[in-house]
Amino acid sequence: MTVALETILARAGLRVTANEFLSLVEDAAKRLITPQVDPAAHFTHSEREALGEAGLDLAPLAANETDPRARTVAEQAVLRDTALSVNQAAERIGVDSSRIRHRIGDGRLIGWKDRGGWRLPAWQFSDNDVLPGLETVLTGMPQDQPALVLAKFMTTAQDDLELGDRPVSPREWLLAGGSARRVADLASAIGTPA
Structure with missing residues (x-):
């Protein structure tokens, strides 16, 4: 195995x-x-x-x-494993680690405290910067939702976001130059009854 x-x-x-x-x-x-x-x-x-x-x-x-909870446990483990430390995030976007902590404090990045310090979900970053429009998107996200729920939203294709003729995830949408306000509006409904 x-x-x-x-x-x-x-x-x-x-x-x-x-x-x-x-x-x-x-x-x-x-x-x-x-x-x-x-x-x-x-x-x-x-x-x-x-x-x-x-x-x-x-x-x-x-x-x-x-047990239907098994998928959630596996997804949580992957989220945790792929998350960046403060130093990794700082290196990725070319800033000092104190700037990353300030951005977390200001709500311009999200993360959680874990063993060894802050962990930041990788979906927030491109190869060398933060996701385009991230600050706008984060203003629309409910702050009472767990990191896993937000990660699933940002990485799952949404019918309201299309590139060409196919639905894409909010992350793909933003990387392609799509409207951050549109993603923020969709994000604001996370956790509310359909």
Whole structure:
């Protein structure tokens, strides 16, 4: 399994050993999820009845069912592994590391504190600068959303953003010179009911 995992990680461009990646997954799993319990136990009898009438299945996962939280744990591990340190971000865009910390403080970059300091999601950067229009986009993003939710939004094709005849991610849109205001408007709806 280790060789297969290392092959997959290399193909994905992740510079991490299989053991390091598995450690990241284990850490993400511990932070993100609690042991699977009976979902119905979280609700009163009348709430369970109402949810059942609405068509929700509150039964625990069967032994042969894949836990839907597994994808989130893997995505969190990849987000963490690909994130840049303050020094890496500073080197990438050619500024002093103190400028990166100021940008985080000013809301012009997003990141989270982790073991060893700040981690900045890689989607915010091009090869040698910050993503074009990033400051405008960040003004529209809800600040109560986790880094993984924001990363998924920025890297997933959106029907409202097209280049040619295909939907593209907000990141691709901005790299191609698309309107940052349009992305900020879409971002403002993250976390709101459809």
